[in-house]
Amino acid sequence: FPEYDIWTQFVTNDLIRALELDAMSNSHAIEVPVGHPDEIDEIFDAISYSKGSSVIRMLHSYIGDEAFRTGMHNYLTKHAYKNTFTEDLWQALGDASGKPVAKVMQTWTEKMGFPVLEVERVNQGSDATVKISQKHFGAEGSDAQWLVPVNACSSESPNETVATIMLEGKTGELAVSNSSGWIKLNPGAVGFYRVKYSASMLDALLPAVYDQVLGARDRLNLQDDLFALAQAGLASTVDALRLTEAYSMESDYTVWLSLSSNISSVSTLLAYSEHKPAMSAFVHKLLAPVLERIGWDSTDGNHLTVLLRSLAIGALGNHRHAKTVEKAHRLFRAHVAGESTLPADLRAAVYSAVLGSNNASDYDELLGLFEKTDLHEERVRLMRSLGAATSKELIERTLKFAVSDKVRSQDTVFVIGSVSAHSSLGRDMAWTFLQDNWKMLFDRYEGGFLLSRLVSSLCSDFVTEARAAEVEAFFAANPAPAANRSIKQACERVRRNATLLERDGAAIVEFLRA
Numbered sequence: 355f356p357e358y359d360i361w362t363q364f365v366t367n368d369l370i371r372a373l374e375l376d377a378m379s380n381s382h383a384i385e386v387p388v389g390h391p392d393e394i395d396e397i398f399d400a401i402s403y404s405k406g407s408s409v410i411r412m413l414h415s416y417i418g419d420e421a422f423r424t425g426m427h428n429y430l431t432k433h434a435y436k437n438t439f440t441e442d443l444w445q446a447l448g449d450a451s452g453k454p455v456a457k458v459m460q461t462w463t464e465k466m467g468f469p470v471l472e473v474e475r476v477n478q479g480s481d482a483t484v485k486i487s488q489k490h491f492g493a494e495g496s497d498a499q500w501l502v503p504v505n506a507c508s509s510e511s512p513n514e515t516v517a518t519i520m521l522e523g524k525t526g527e528l529a530v531s532n533s534s535g536w537i538k539l540n541p542g543a544v545g546f547y548r549v550k551y552s553a554s555m556l557d558a559l560l561p562a563v564y565d566q567v568l569g570a571r572d573r574l575n576l577q578d579d580l581f582a583l584a585q586a587g588l589a590s591t592v593d594a595l596r597l598t599e600a601y602s603m604e605s606d607y608t609v610w611l612s613l614s615s616n617i618s619s620v621s622t623l624l625a626y627s628e629h630k631p632a633m634s635a636f637v638h639k640l641l642a643p644v645l646e647r648i649g650w651d652s653t654d655g656n657h658l659t660v661l662l663r664s665l666a667i668g669a670l671g672n673h674r675h676a677k678t679v680e681k682a683h684r685l686f687r688a689h690v691a692g693e694s695t696l697p698a699d700l701r702a703a704v705y706s707a708v709l710g711s712n713n714a715s716d717y718d719e720l721l722g723l724f725e726k727t728d729l730h731e732e733r734v735r736l737m738r739s740l741g742a743a744t745s746k747e748l749i750e751r752t753l754k755f756a757v758s759d760k761v762r763s764q765d766t767v768f769v770i771g772s773v774s775a776h777s778s779l780g781r782d783m784a785w786t787f788l789q790d791n792w793k794m795l796f797d798r799y800e801g802g803f804l805l806s807r808l809v810s811s812l813c814s815d816f817v818t819e820a821r822a823a824e825v826e827a828f829f830a831a832n833p834a835p836a837a838n839r840s841i842k843q844a845c846e847r848v849r850r851n852a853t854l855l856e857r858d859g860a861a862i863v864e865f866l867r868a
Contacts, residue, residue: 358657362570362608364411365543370578370612372404373548376468377492377586380842384409384463385440390835397839398803401466408546409462415544416458416503417451425450458501458520462546467493469500470588471521473539474552484528484537486521491548492586499524502547509535512567536562543575550583556597563600570606574613577601581616584858585850591620591858592865598640607662610644614669620862621673622815623855625778632866634673641666642675650681652697664703671707672742672776682707690719701732705739710776712745724760737765741772741780749773749780753787757794767804771811784812792832806840813844817855822848 375381384406386397414422429438429446440463441456448455462468469488476483486504490496502521507514510533517530530537536558539549551559559576562568568576577597583589594616601613617640621633645666652660670678682704689696689704696704708716717740724736740752755761756769774784788795788808799805813825822845829841 359570359606359608361542362574362606364407365571365574366608366612368400368404369408369411369543369546371400372408373468373546373582375400375843376405376466377582378843378846379493380839380846381466382839383466399839405546406463409459412462412503412544412546413447413455413459415505415542417447417453417455421451421453422447458503461500465498467491467496467498468547469498469502470548470550470583470586471502471504471539472550473555475537475555480532480534482530482533482537484530484539485525486528486539487525488521488547489524491582500547503545504528504539505541505545506530506537506539507541507572508533508537509562509567512562512572513541513569515541538562538568538572538576540575541572542569543571548579548582550579550588556580560597560600564603566603566605570609573601573604573606574609577609578612578616581619585619585854587853587857590861591854592861595620595636595862595865602640602643604644605647605662607658607665610641610662610665614641614665618669623817623851623859623862625781625815626817627859627863629863629866632863634675636866637669637673638675641669642677645670645678650685650700652699660699664699667700668703668706671703671710674710679707679711683711686716690723698732702735702739705736706742706776709739709742709748710744712743712748714748717743717748717751721755734765734768737761737769738772740769741774742776744777744779746779746783749777749783753783757791763798764804767799767808767811770808774812774815781812781815785816788812789828796832796834800834801836803836805834806837809834809837809840810844813841814847815851816848817851819849819852822852 382397382401384401388394388397417425425447428450429443432446433442444456444459467490470491472487472489474485476485484506488499488502490498504519504521504526505515506517506528508516508530510516516533517528519526519528537555538559540547559568563573563576566573577594580589580594580597584591584594598613598617601609604610604613617637621630621637624630624633644662648659648663648666650663650667652663667678667682671682685694685696685700685704686708688694705720709720720736720739724733727733727736740755743749743752752773753770756766761769770784770787773780795808796805799808816822816825825841825845825848834841
């Protein structure tokens with residue numbers, strides 16, 4: 355099913371997810387010792403799975419498809435029905451490719467983190483040299499280095515690798531022939547690293563984003579790197595927001611999924627301020643034209659267009675775009691009355707847009723739909739949509755509902771999480787609810803991954819040092835060994851938010867109000 359564009363979805367769902375987690379000081383290496391049985395579930399996270407698969411994808415690009423297939427065949431044949439070590443796989447792939455696979459991969463699997471490559475172009479007539487330096491992303495004072503396979507594409511060959519080197523030290527140079535236009539590193543987003551372009555190199559890439567000359571993975575990768583650099587203090591958040599203007603004609607769902615997630619992170623910073631309307635207006639400006647272009651009705655049946663439509667309606671509904679909310683209410687009323695059936699792919703977005711109006715009768719009708727349906731998929735949609743209500747009374751009802759006998763225990767976490775995700779009031783109330791009901795929740799989920807998921811979803815989006823200290827103090831008094839790493843990561847995210855808000859908050863507001 356090439357129309358699903360799985361590898362572009364992989365970049366968002368796995369590569370970026372792993373990069374975000376591995377940028378934290380409370381990350382871990384792919385290969386890690388286990389000191390306590392409760393740590394086992396916790397370390398099988400985005401690092402083990404998503405970073406693991408991402409570095410294998412990078413390795414595949416480095417040695418080539420034929421050598422990779424040959425090496426895997428030889429490895430499986432030689433070790434059939436036997437136990438193996440990581441080194442056995444590297445040996446087989448190295449023998450098949452003639453490249454130092456073990457030497458390269460040890461730098462990626464045995465240490466946590468990844469590099470950021472700072473790049474600057476030096477023109478030499480029709481040819482160019484790109485100067486590259488690497489450093490540990492987000493880790494000041496670290497002298498860690500990686501063996502980095504570096505590729506590049508250019509304006510003359512946007513869909514092909516035109517130059518490649520193995521960066522073996524702190525610095526290196528990449529020669530690009532016959533290129534008078536833009537140069538982009540990491541084509542196809544196969545490398546597990548971030549790229550910080552010089553201002554001139556980044557500016558040169560913007561027309562290729564707007565005209566979609568760059569492929570979807572490269573458009574996605576470019577903006578995600580800049581937002582990540584801003585979060586790490588290596589770039590300005592305002593520069594990242596300005597970059598979004600080049601995506602005004604963007605039509606790819608997966609690019610928008612990443613872009614909207616990054617914009618949501620900025621929105622989180624302003625959630626406790628009086629500037630939320632300015633952030634919402636920014637979202638309206640970006641996504642209303644997207645929904646206008648693709649419409650509410652599915653006409654071409656394209657899977658990714660269906661997903662983009664739901665994403666746009668959901669984001670515009672959450673930011674109370676009047677036209678979108680009005681249409682959502684009309685469709686919901688007709689659906690409840692039995693006059694027409696709301697398409698399944700629109701339901702979650704429409705339900706959330708409707709409940710955001712905080713009408714108790716709408717809330718009751720949604721609960722009525724929950725009681726009537728036998729389809730679990732629909733029940734999950736309805737449960738998670740309840741969190742979109744943002745009034746104190748309805749939030750209290752949702753939190754009580756989440757732990758009632760009407761909700762399966764494995765779904766409770768996601769209902770509470772949806773409350774936290776939709777508003778600052780919901781976040782505060784969900785956190786208080788967790789503290790007040792800790793014994794019940796801990797007894798229910800002790801030792802399982804759902805406890806880590808609950809902690810992460812409820813505690814990661816605060817924006818003050820005081821909240822981080824409060825979370826630390828609570829879990830110091832109420833230990834949860836299976837969630838220790840998630841607790842530390844949540845507090846790190848909160849402190850990162852607080853630092854970013856202090857550094858860039860005023861500039862973000864000035865940009866939004868301009």
